[in-house]
Amino acid sequence: MDFSGLKKPYHAALEGDWKGMESFYSKHPERLLDPLTIDKDTAFHIAAYSAETKLLGHFLDLLKEPSQILAALSNKNSHGNNTFHEVTTTDNVKAIKLLISKLEWACAQDKVHGTNFITELKKLLEDQNQLGETPLYRAVALGQFQVLKFCAKRVGNLSYHFHRYDKMSILHIAAIGQHFETAAWLLEKDKGLGKEKGNSGMTCLHLLAKMPSAFESSSRMGKMKTLLYYCMLSMLCV
Known part of the structure; x- marks a missing residue:
């Protein structure tokens, strides 16, 4: 991983200095998809799990190519989490709506590959991390009920999200967390x-x-x- 030149946004993230992160990436949008932490979190992972909707929107607006938007939403950190995995651990339904709208825009603009919005959204929401957890499973584990219900409307069949790799059911994880x-x-x-x-x-x-x-x-x-x-x-x- 190449962390060179990323000291400023890294320290800004540690300190919750979102203006500092915004300023850096506005000047260096080409670094947005680069890992920023040893866990391979990008600026998008950080903005998502920090529930910083405005910052997340700003980062997405800096990406001009549909392929970049798709990469920003699908790139995984070292735990196997994509941006949806991170945002569903918060109660930020607004941020999820933002990600979905940007995905829809990117798919509509991607004339070369003919990317289908419904297919891509389903793929991102069914993506499993290293534990086998989908974004919906993570929402349940962290007790984000409104986020779960919002996402559930967009995946259709929920059964794909019912178990992680160790066979722990989504109902068990909800009970253990007392949700x-x-x-x-x-x-x-x-x-x-x-x-x-x-x-x-x-x-x-x-x-x-x-x-x-x-x-x-x-x-x-x-x-x-x-x-x-x-x-x-x-x-x-x-």
């Missing part, structure tokens, strides 16, 4: 998830039973967990 509203939504989409066993041999119902403290809570989370528990119990008894 119970998300778990209930997933169960509504596919009741079969409730019957699956994880590597420990436990169903999601077993996992919930091992979290007694959440049942004692009068908070919305406690109520959601109770609702999810009895919903799963009724399904398993059918």
Whole structure:
């Protein structure tokens, strides 16, 4: 990796100096696709996981070729994450809409390769990182429910996103993170998830039973967990 000449934007990113990053790349747009960290994060990865929509939009506007836009959205860091993987870990639906609109523009402009927008978007949202997680799986793991629902409308069949390489189901990861509203939504989409066993041999119902403290809570989370528990119990008894 060639980090030469990237000290300024690197330190700006560390300090959250988004104006500094914007200034550097406005002068050197040719460096936008270059890795900026040892994890091979580009400026797009950083802007995405920092939920900096304005900065992300500015970077995308600096790219004039459709192929550059496609590369900015699909390039992976050392963890196998593309830009969508990073933005779905935030609650920034606006940023996802921005990425999708730029992708649509790039596909419409790409007359040479005839790139299809729907196909490319599906490919990016179904892309798996080194753990086998898609951007939607990551959204569930981090409890970004609104982001999940927004992206789900654009992928059609959700089953592709249900498991990572170690077979951990998307419902299990939601329960482990205590994202119970998300778990209930997933169960509504596919009741079969409730019957699956994880590597420990436990169903999601077993996992919930091992979290007694959440049942004692009068908070919305406690109520959601109770609702999810009895919903799963009724399904398993059918």
